[in-house]
Amino acid sequence: MPSRWEQVVVDAEDPARLARWWAEALGYVIVNEEPGEVEIRRTPDELPGLLFTPVTGTKRGKNRLHIDLRPDDQGDEVERLVGMGARPVDIGQRDVGWVVLADPEGNEFCVLGSKPAQ
Incomplete structure (x- = not known):
């Protein structure tokens, strides 16, 4: 049986801020928010989601x-x-x-x- 696509993980300097930006951009909702990570989805039960997690340092390159x-x-x-x-x-x-x-x-x-x- 093939794997099921759960989410895409996005490294972020400020996961909560970036998750809220993408939720507004896509019309998604926040389905889970914990210290250091936030997940958004189209609806609470619909996969895949976008999971925003912390990373130190700024993005480099494409x-x-x-x-x-x-x-x-x-x-x-x-x-x-x-x-x-x-x-x-x-x-x-x-x-x-x-x-x-x-x-x-x-x-x-x-x-x-x-x-x-x-």
Whole structure:
């Protein structure tokens, strides 16, 4: 039997602050908060979640794993996320159909364009 995907662990200088930022960005809820770690999910019973844990020191270099978001309207979503504290970043993506942003601690993520109608 294959394994079940439980969560993605995100190292954070301030796990509670970053978890709250991502919960607002994704419309998720906090399902567990303990000293040093916070987990968010779409709903309390829905996996996978994002688990934010403490790390010392600042992030260095490009993430090797990142989240892609697919909103209904890319421009509106980029504007909303930047208004929440995300910032545009250049990781060498050149002329592409997505926008690369970084969360308040510098973790890159992509905001994709609308999914084409099928």
